[in-house]
Amino acid sequence: MKAVVRLESKSRGWPDPWQFVVVAICTLILCSCRSAPQQSCSSDATPARGGVSATSFAGAAAVSRAAPAAAPSQGAALAAMNPNEAVVAASATEPVLANDPAIASDEQSVESRTDLPCPDQGVPPPYQAQSPWSPPGLERPWPTDEYLRDGGDKGLPVAVTKNSEVLGLEMEDTVAKFETVDGHRMVEPSNKVHIYSPRFGAVRQVVGVMSNEERQKATGVHEPVRVETPEKLQIVAGAKQNFQPVHGVGASPAVAFRTKQGDGALSGSIGPRGFQDRFKTYENLSIIRQGLIEGSDMAMLARGSNAAIAWSNTESVHVVLDHQSAAAEVKYDQSMLLYTVSSPPGKPRLQLVKVASTAFAKPGEEVDFTLRFDNVGTETIGNIVLLDSLNTRLEYVPDTAQCSVDAQFSTQPNEGDSVVLRCELTNPLEPGQGGIVRFRCRVR
């Protein structure tokens, strides 16, 4: 009983700083017991890539989804391309995938996917194979790394100084600069062209197995034997004279070095050539042949830029007249209308449209590009120069540039070890006039 009384009296006698220390430790312990962060199924905060990047795995929600159970199977679809082929299935169950969700164009399912419950709220629903999918943290442009882009005005806008120096022309840019009657210098970019052209590389690592190697030490004892009987030394009667080397043999240094010439003032001038094959198959568009935008061409034009539409409708081909509202706009999901712009007199405008001969190309194949330019304004424009800074993976095929009007072609190296194709029109363009520039590139 006495001990209890002493204990109580001692507990009452704790100094105040100890109480603060105890409270601080408890608070610290409670703060350190953090719960796992809530992973929202619809969260896009985690930057991720399609591969095995660090960022993708750092915060990716490990939500297991069942294999899609829609039919028909993609394996059967692949096999259907060749009727003699069949799925070789060693296992009992064959996973199937109905449609390629990345190519599906149903946008409603994206929003429905954001309503998926979190894993801690119960069993997650099976993966909806019909919905377009993109990695968390990435927008719908997916996957951009499989496409080759050229055209438009990427990054800083292209500008022309008073000395006619072009600034801001980066790789993939395709613009036209021209001068108005009153001396103004204007720049008009083209639309973007997208070509599906994935290129692969590899990283190799070679390692050897060293686990079975073992070094053995000598276990014997070296015991020298002494000479018991001295031998009689004989005087050397003859001596050999060593001949000194007369010539020294030395390694010859390298006398030739391979050098790579930088950009410098390298430029090639291509003489004017006749415009052959007036129109090719992929150029059978009204906007290319006549410079007029017709609704019937929209499907063809949309197919040429199918890659762009695959990831974003905003990336689709837009024909913009002097940065005003779209004169003609190509949409993927609906039939197109023709928009016209009522321009006041004296308004200089240039329309620049770029198309490619194919939407798919493998390295080594050649792609034809066609630029259609038209003076859609109401006054004459002159000093028209078309500039196309080719992508790193596009190599200009020499002597393939053609122009339907008198022009002077030249090339100049750009920063991507490709070239800037320059087409300078000799004569000014009257309102309503236009032309076609065509050139060929090889995909690297």
Next chain:
Amino acid sequence: MFLLGWLGAAASLFAQQPPVHYLHHGVMPPGAIGSQQLQRGGPLSGYYQPVEIKAPSGALVSLAVANQFDEPQAAPRKAGFLIAGVYRLRVTNIRLDEGAEVFPTIEIIDRLYTPIGQERRFAIPIELTEDDLKLALGGKFVTRVIYLEDPENALPVKEDLQTQNWFEAVPGQDPLAVADSLGRPVAILRMGGRLPDSAEAANASFFFGSPPFVPLAADPATFPPTKESSSPSGVLSAPPDKPADIPPASRRHSANEGRRS
């Protein structure tokens, strides 16, 4: 004040998150990376990614079907492989090592999103180079991480249509991390390193369960593009035979000696 200062220091200590690190490494066992890729969700599960297996001229490639190798066929071979599946191959009739066998594995860890109708044409190329096969026969373990190049940082080089661009990762460097810095890793090729004995070669685990695949016909023989037409159809063909100026191997392998996994 003392308590508030302490708590502030503790909070700042806990706020220091560890740096971003790679959860996957190239030394992980076959199938581990692909399996974790499937757990991330997305349209990976059940998708047969077309793959084109290339090998030196004359080499024969067999795929595993029901824990057995099918009939050897001349490369290139095309097939649709599942993501995260580990596919065991058998490469025979290697130049100057005709009696030797190499048993590489291919693991697909990501897929392509090819436009409809172009899946077979744009297959992931898996190259079994003669150099790699020789290294595998010499007891080395070769890891090749195939990645999709980032077009924003593409190398300004003309790709040799016979062989793809590749880099060497020095020992101690993670080839998966190197490939991730260059693009998007999509497949891993492993070969060499050890000798599977006869009992192991007959085991089902040696074939990793023989996952199903879709055999696809290789590209037919095509013609070089003409100057007038740049139609993509049939421009690229199977890689032609390599020149015969390959240096001879230092030794020859018997059938039993040259079995490498």
